[in-house]
Amino acid sequence: MKIYTTIHENVFRSNNARVAVGPGLRHSQQLPKRYSPSLNWxxxxxxxxxxxxxxxxxxxxxxLESYKLIVHCGACIINQREMLSRMMAASAARVPVVNDGVLIAYVLCILRRALEPFPDVLALLDN
Incomplete structure (x- = not known):
C-alpha cells in the first residue's frame, strides 16, 4: 500500500522523526488534545x-525540510489557494502531507472501506 510505504519509509528512517501537526488550526492549545488519539495510533x-x-x-x-511528515487539518478556515500553496511548499521540501482524517482511517485500517463509495479514488490507493 503506497500510503503505508510513503509514511513508513519517510517517517521512520531516522529515530524520533519530526512530524508537523495541525497547520491551519487557530487554537494551538487544543491541538495536543485533538490529535493525541490519532498520533498514538x-x-x-x-x-x-x-x-x-x-x-x-x-x-x-x-x-519544512526538517520534517518527515505533515499532518494537516481539513483546511476549513483557509482558502483553496492557501492550501495549494502549502501543498506546493511541502512538495518542494519533499515532505509528504496527509489529511488528519485520512491518517486516522489509515491507522485504524478502515481507509479502504471508507473509500468504497469512491471507486476511482480506491483504485488510486491500489496503484
Missing amino acids: LRQSLGGELDFHWSSGIEMPSD
Missing part, C-alpha cells in the same frame, strides 16, 4: 517514536 501502527511539533494559524513551519 500512528505510533502504534508504525512501531516507532515520533517528535511532534504543533503549529497553528495561517503559516506553515519555516523549516
